[in-house]
Amino acid sequence: MKRFIYILILASSAIFVHCQNNNTDVGTDRHERIPQYLYSERELNKVSAYIEQQYGEYDSVLHEIVSLDVHLDVAIVPPTEDQPYYKLVTMGAGAYKMNVPLLLRKMKLQRAEYVIFVPKDWNIKSDKEEDYWPIRMLKDVARLPIYTDDWLGRGHTVTMNEDSSPVASNTLFNSCVLLNSYGKDNQVVEAVKIGLFGDKVNFWQIFPLYQEELTYKLDHPVEDLMELLKDESMVIDIHRKNYCK
Numbered sequence: 730m731k732r733f734i735y736i737l738i739l740a741s742s743a744i745f746v747h748c749q750n751n752n753t754d755v756g757t758d759r760h761e762r763i764p765q766y767l768y769s770e771r772e773l774n775k776v777s778a779y780i781e782q783q784y785g786e787y788d789s790v791l792h793e794i795v796s797l798d799v800h801l802d803v804a805i806v807p808p809t810e811d812q813p814y815y816k817l818v819t820m821g822a823g824a825y826k827m828n829v830p831l832l833l834r835k836m837k838l839q840r841a842e843y844v845i846f847v848p849k850d851w852n853i854k855s856d857k858e859e860d861y862w863p864i865r866m867l868k869d870v871a872r873l874p875i876y877t878d879d880w881l882g883r884g885h886t887v888t889m890n891e892d893s894s895p896v897a898s899n900t901l902f903n904s905c906v907l908l909n910s911y912g913k914d915n916q917v918v919e920a921v922k923i924g925l926f927g928d929k930v931n932f933w934q935i936f937p938l939y940q941e942e943l944t945y946k947l948d949h950p951v952e953d954l955m956e957l958l959k960d961e962s963m964v965i966d967i968h969r970k971n972y973c974k
Contacts, residue, residue: 765796765797765798765799765800766798766799766824766825766875767799767800767821767824768821768823768824768923772824772923772924773820773821775921775923776820776823776842776921776923776930777804777820779921779930780804780806780818780820780842781806783912783913783918783932784804784806784816784818784844784912784913784918785806785807785809785812785816785913786806787804787805787806787807787818788805788807789805790802790803790804790805790820791803791805791864796821798825798872798875799821799822799824799825799871799872799875800821800824801819801820801821801822801868801871801872802819802820802821803817803818803819803820803864803867803868804817804818804819804820805817805853806818808849809913811913812913813849814846814847814848814849814964815846815847815848815849815851815853816844816845816846817844817845817846817847817853817863817864817867818842818843818844818932819842819843819844819867819868819871820842821842821871822840822841822842822843822871822872823840823841823842823923823930823931824840825840825874825875826839826840827839827840827841827874827879827880827881828874828878828879828880829880829882830880837920837927837928837929837931838880838882838931839880839928840923840928840929840930840931841871841881841882841930841931841932841933842871842930842931842932842933843867843870843871843907843932843933843934843935844910844918844932844933844934844935845863845866845867845934845935845965846934846962846963846964846965847863847964847965848964848965848966851863851965858897858898859897859898859899862896862897862900863937863965865896866889866896866905866935866937867935869887869889870887870905870907870935873887881907881933882907882931882933883907883908883909883933883951884906884907884908884950884951885906885907886904886905886906886907886938886943886946886947887904887905887907888903888904888943889903889904889905890903893940896937899967900937900967900968901939901940901971902937902938902939902967903938903939903940903943904937904938904939904940904942904943905935905936905937905938906935906936906938906943906946906951906954907933907934907935907936908933908934908936908951908955908963909933909934910932910933910934911934911963918932920932934963936958936963937965939971939973939974941971941973941974942954942957942971942972942973944973945957945973957972957973958972
């Protein structure tokens with residue numbers, strides 16, 4: 730299968746996390762050097778094949794030039810007739826084992842890749858912030874557990890800027906929530922086993938939120954938020970309804 734390569738460099742930004750039982754903002758320092766974490770060739774091949782199995786074949790990859798921690802590529806699964814939108818999936822985040830609380834480690838939540846859906850007319854090759862922010866959101870969320878020595882999983886929320894400002898000038902989204910991801914068969918994408926010792930890589934869907942929706946989520950279980958959003962597609966719509974305003 731032919732693969733077309735586009736080169737992008739990750740720019741610096743501040744992001745803040747809200748865990749299920751902790752509403753405190755946690756800042757990140759992106760200038761600190763951290764050892765690089767990489768999949769083995771076997772692990773990477775398994776993750777790559779699983780992405781294609783679950784989301785569809787990808788015909789291009791956004792490769793990073795500079796990676797000081799994880800080497801974070803983004804696979805681009807093109808729109809299809811049945812699913813007319815791009816699926817952007819990280820490849821590399823799961824090489825890092827997150828600092829999951831001891832009581833949860835049996836659930837194999839230490840590794841994760843992240844997914845975001847954008848409309849078929851989205852300019853995914855543009856480096857303008859109005860176009861690039863979904864990719865930046867993917868990368869920033871994926872790196873957050875490294876810089877905070879913490880973890881992310883379903884139901885966690887992340888504020889993308891210290892001042893809670895919107896991610897770009899074309900939308901009022903300023904944060905996101907992590908949810909189960911659904912693949913090409915509209916089924917939940919389960920974790921894939923990559924190692925001989927039971928290591929698994931989870932796939933979390935990133936869904937952008939407005940400030941009011943984020944505030945609601947911090948005071949309610951994720952199931953309550955999902956009830957509000959039940960009629961929404963997981964595909965980014967920069968003009969969608971704010972369900973808490």
